Amino acid sequence: MTGDNAEVVIIGAGLVGATTAYFLARQGIKSVVVERDAIGSHASGFSYAALGTYDEAGMTGTHFDVASHGMRLHAELADALLEETGVNVEFRKRPSLVLAFDEEEADAARNPQGFDLDRRSWEDKQGYSMRWLDRDETLRIEPRVGPEAVGAAYTEGTTDVNAYRLTLALAMAAEKRGAVMRQGSVTGLVREGGRVRGLLVDGTELSCDKVVVAMGPWSQGASDWLGIPIQMQPWKGQILRLRLPGPPIRTSVAGGDHFASTKPDGLTWVGPTFEDAGLDESITDEGRNEIMSAVLRNIPSLAEGDLVLQTACIRPLSADRKLVLGKAPGLEGAYVATGGGRLGLMMGPAMAWLMAELIANDTTSISLAEFDPGRFTV
Numbered sequence: 001m002t003g004d005n006a007e008v009v010i011i012g013a014g015l016v017g018a019t020t021a022y023f024l025a026r027q028g029i030k031s032v033v034v035e036r037d038a039i040g041s042h043a044s045g046f047s048y049a050a051l052g053t054y055d056e057a058g059m060t061g062t063h064f065d066v067a068s069h070g071m072r073l074h075a076e077l078a079d080a081l082l083e084e085t086g087v088n089v090e091f092r093k094r095p096s097l098v099l100a101f102d103e104e105e106a107d108a109a110r111n112p113q114g115f116d117l118d119r120r121s122w123e124d125k126q127g128y129s130m131r132w133l134d135r136d137e138t139l140r141i142e143p144r145v146g147p148e149a150v151g152a153a154y155t156e157g158t159t160d161v162n163a164y165r166l167t168l169a170l171a172m173a174a175e176k177r178g179a180v181m182r183q184g185s186v187t188g189l190v191r192e193g194g195r196v197r198g199l200l201v202d203g204t205e206l207s208c209d210k211v212v213v214a215m216g217p218w219s220q221g222a223s224d225w226l227g228i229p230i231q232m233q234p235w236k237g238q239i240l241r242l243r244l245p246g247p248p249i250r251t252s253v254a255g256g257d258h259f260a261s262t263k264p265d266g267l268t269w270v271g272p273t274f275e276d277a278g279l280d281e282s283i284t285d286e287g288r289n290e291i292m293s294a295v296l297r298n299i300p301s302l303a304e305g306d307l308v309l310q311t312a313c314i315r316p317l318s319a320d321r322k323l324v325l326g327k328a329p330g331l332e333g334a335y336v337a338t339g340g341g342r343l344g345l346m347m348g349p350a351m352a353w354l355m356a357e358l359i360a361n362d363t364t365s366i367s368l369a370e371f372d373p374g375r376f377t378v
Helices: 015-026 062-085 103-110 114-125 135-141 163-176 216-226 285-298 300-304 341-361
Strands: 005-011 031-035 096-100 129-134 151-156 180-183 186-192 195-201 204-213 235-243 252-255 258-262 268-271 306-315 324-327 334-338
Touching: 005 015, 005 195, 015 031, 015 163, 015 334, 015 341, 031 163, 031 204, 062 114, 062 163, 062 341, 096 103, 096 135, 103 129, 103 151, 129 135, 135 151, 163 180, 186 204, 186 216, 204 216, 204 341, 216 306, 216 334, 235 285, 235 341, 252 285, 258 285, 268 285, 285 300, 285 306, 306 341, 324 341, 334 341
Parallel strands: 005 031, 005 204, 031 180, 096 252, 204 334
Antiparallel strands: 096 151, 129 151, 186 195, 195 204, 235 268, 235 306, 252 258, 258 268, 324 334
């Protein structure tokens, strides 16, 4: 691999891109990762990064296998990256409370149906411990829960991680094994017949045999390069980080679509929003007000917190809510890896593992048929 030559080029230094470079390097395959901004500067650096809660409607079937593998890899990576880079990615066990505010919600928690039943099946397969708590039992775990809550589903076994530290550590570990991190803007692919010959980075050709498009929601911009439509429906999420008086919130407390949990840095993260805002990553007053009005029902004392930081990122959700993972049809040497949505942090390591398998061995341990990047072609 030279400055203008690489076996594999990965476009995007988010979690999937950095982890793909790492897993390829572990197999002796060196890569160049091209990022227009900075490592983990979008969703991979700002995600709440809850792991283990299967909460993306529509992501069933093979997604279960990918998510399960992702969970196993997170535990392994936390130890391996600390040894290889000295970076603590703050992987920790952190139970969750999902509040119910009326008897209908309470009954749904005790007797799940539909997607809730799929989620319960997922939790059972992961070996989690879930039980229903009445209001008094809920308050013993978190006394600040709001007065309208009648109880909660309590799950032990879920975890979380520091998304930015994880992405940065993976990039560092990949570099130590021979990968190259390069800043630049990719403007197109270079073809020779029906295969990839390289790509254009800031107007200069970088020769390579294989290209992985791991650009998150921006992957749709590679459609013309690949000759197939990559249909994304970006989902903007804003999060607030608060400094609260009193003890930390030691579980994740969720009600409706909103959560609160205190991270290892002592700040309590609350959110998120779910906005159809295209690729707009700006923070807004409307987003802040929406979050606070929702989470105060869950924990009224959050109103006493000082706002330290408000962030926004774009979740890489595909048009049909499935992963986009595998070979790009019709162009030898081209691959796509995106579409994790809200579960991107949980599934990201497994997506990268499978991509590295596909590049190295031309086969994968989990079938990628359901995630074919060519499926949006009419």
